[in-house]
Amino acid sequence: MSEAATLTKTVELRILRYLPASDESPSFRSFQVPYSDDMSVLQALQTIKDTLDATLSFRWSCRMAVCGSCGMMINGEPRLACNTFLRNLPPGPVTVEALKNFPIERDLVVSVGDFVKKIESIYPYIIPKEPKTVAQGTYLQTPAQLAAYESFSDCINCMLCYAACPQFGENPDFIGPGAMALLQRYNGDSRDGGQQKRLDAIAGEDGVWSCTAVGICSEVCPKHVDPANAINQNKTNSAFDFFLHYLRKDAAQ
């Protein structure tokens, strides 16, 4: 295809716009953007912002699917805009909306504060099983021990799993798949001794038991973290924990 022909081909983006100062509710607006085979949805949005409408707002940074900024609904599916390519979408207009299940602050920008609080609530750091000083050197951790939690450590906090999760949609207080994956990342780490503390944090009604095992969180994860697996493991752990707790109480009496 010649360059001129490439440039004449366009694609329509239907974008859900919302400006809190002037709009009562979000509404769609369409833009025509020159199409090219290697264009991502993020690049299409940048083209709109740079050449058609500078008031369009969205978060982005790394462009390579690792910073987790540009999660949004693309044709109704939670996706990262930077690694979603126009060439892979069905022909016709591309619908772009803010990430589902989160309050919209403006256009494609949603509130992230509650998500960050959830991450913070599960003690997301090593609580050492055997404290060591730096002078004593590193802990040993075999490749098998690393593999036990490694995939859960790959979560980029993009929140796509929250946008996909029907349970979170119903109950915004549900701890949710991303935070559960992070919990499993630390609970599964051979250096860590904080399992009990974290299990206590998710034992309540908004914790692990809120999950209804739909599993769609794992399907939409761009990093194959498999939060559904983390939740299942913790249901088992939590049930076991509940049982132990009961026994301990029994013993105390």
Place this chain on the structure above:
Amino acid sequence: MEHFEADVLIIGAGGAGLRAAIAAAEADPSLTVALVSKVLPMRSHTVAAEGGAAGVTQAHDTLDNHFNDTVHGGDWLCEQDVVEFFVSRCTQEMVQLEHWGCPWSRKPDGNINVRAFGGMKIERTWFAADRSGFHILHTLFQTSTKYPSIKRFDEYFCVDLIVEDGRAQGATLLSLSTGEFTAISARSVVLATGGAGRVFRQNTNGGIVTGDGMALAFRHGVPLRDMEFVQYHPTCMPGTGLLFTEACRGEGGYLVNKDGYRYLQDYGLGPVSPEPRNKAMELGPRDRLSQAFWHEERKGRTVETPAGSVVYLDLRHLGKAKLKERLPLICELAEEFMGIDPADAPIPVRPAVHYTMGGIPTDIRTATPIPGLYAAGECSSVGIHGANRLGSNSLTELFVFGHVAGDEAVKFAKGAPAVNAGRNLEQAKASAAKALALRDQKGAGERHADLRKEMALTMEKGCGIYRIGSEMQETCDKLAELKRRFANVTIEDRSAAWNTDWVAALELGYQLDVAEAMAHSALERRESRGAHQRIDGFEARDDEHFLAHSLAHYREGASPEITYGPVKITKSKPGERAYGALGEALESKKEATHV
């Protein structure tokens, strides 16, 4: 305007800022640490670092080796006392990260593993597959949440520093979500805002890498040091500039031209060997490899693509299993973005701007010329990179000097008199008014997006891999024109919440200042050294005149003035910088004379 009083203020929450915040919180938990970031901390650009972080750990390696590699790699423009301090602190910072949970890749016996990297004599790069920066950043962010004295200001953009009574006393911030301003007063301030690679067109950097802290310090009279030294990473995605880590070559990948020939052997980097050989061929330093690409392009031995000419990064011989274990992100990038499986086909690559060697000058304790103001990480020039940074030194720099900056900021804060809250608030109000004036200026309909594109193009043209005086002059002139036109910018968006149109214009203002510092420093350096290579009669290194740090001084309404300062040489006298067979010969000769 809200006014928050902290003891220590840290601007930037990537690797350096988070490490500084944790150090400050540990040094004195009774102090309040305000940690400001224009993005959620885990979005910071440290996240995109792939290959790993240097720290001597093998029995047959020494701190002297790491020192020599770094100083030679920097073409002797390093502060040698700082490098010596740096290499002595690297490994303990790596161990500290391990204790905090960083999932470093391991050997079968459970010890941490290290890999080879360009310009390093012995393997000493700690890695977490090829997502090292990502894992480090998340480890630091998550660990930082256990310190109650760290008060985060996520998604707050810094519009100005507050310098009062001759010392740094805070900053003026814009809340991105509300469009409201907040003043923070503090008895010491740390800048950890990262680099400025986005001033170039093809670059590996995230959109946020706009030189904010450099420009802020610059405008307050701090000269920017060694800004002409901008690193081109040799293996990047054509078009987007996205990075294919040097670890691809550390693990044994080849660079070949259009004939399938490992062309680096023609540029003093041979001999060719099938297995990776440290400090030779594909494991040469980044400046030399990017320069070799430029020559191949001139010789017509590259392949033309719509996104520019390319060579190939061939990883096929590493096999699927090793690629999946060691380079999963690279495989993902190649597959998702280019439709290439690196196990089956070589990856087209070309150089792109990656790293800003220069920055805010600091002493070995990270102190800048402004009392109470510290700087760490890519925004700073503490002196370890010289004219060319070695891969895997910059991640470690974040922790060694982030740690120092946190400690020093606490020390200063405890010894400093109270802040002048009233005067600080006045300054903040004036800075806010200035930022608002840009948002609301009538202008002449100029789009800042257009200016940004023109800036990136002219920087690439004049300040690329090889440089010519007349082209650098054109770039300087173009930047002056762009600064004039900046006054004609009209911001379309006048609203408060998430006004990214306005913030991008503020960032462009920073970028133009930093770009000018780079271009003028480059024009004035009439020699070739490290990443600054000229082909207009100044092809050689000139130690007599230019074994010196450039210092770009900000002048309001005029281009920066360039002066020079001394380089600290302690134990390594400037010598010939050679790699491959010649490098090995020189080294064995040196060892022989020492016996």
